[in-house]
Structures are given as structure tokens and as C-alpha cells.
Amino acid sequence: MQTLLATASLGSPALAFAQASPFMTGATALQTNILAWLTPIAIILVMVLGAMAMANRMSWGWCLGAILGIAIAFGAPQIVAWVRGMFGV
Helix, strand or coil: CHHHHHHHHHCCCCCCCCCCCHHHHHHHHHHHHHHHHHHHHHHHHHHHHHHHHHCCCCCHHHHHHHHHHHHHHHCHHHHHHHHHHHHCC
8 A cells, every 4th residue: 555655645745745956946046036136236326327328438348348347247047058059948
């Protein structure tokens, strides 16, 4: 009887008490924390870029670097999905 119950529980993760990977849980929490910190920093950065543009003191290299950094930080999950799609992973 116990063998039958053990065999039946292998087919269902809920019965086998399978949890999510601890690495994925930690990685998701880290990503959420990083984005929570970067959101106000990105807002302040855009405000500084606007003020520098109004004062005609903006360096285009610095501006492009800031835009690229914001795009990478907030688009990281999509970038990873694209790379995984290219290599068929």
C-alpha cells in the first residue's frame, strides 16, 4: 500500500511537496530589490539630464550612456529572453 501511495505521489508535485527552486526565489527577490532602488535613481537621472539640457551643458555621450543604462536595467528580463531564444535554450 505504501509503495502504491509513493508511486502515485510522484506524478503530482503538490503531493510530493515540491517547492520552487531556492535559487529562482532568491534571484527574483534580488531583481525586485534592485529595480526598487534603481527606479528613483533613474527618475532623478532623467531630471538632471533635463536640467542640463535646459542649461545647454549636456554631453551627448553622457546622455546616451544614461539612456542605455536605464534600458539595460529595466529591460533585463526581456534581453535575457531574447538571448535564450537565439540559442534555443
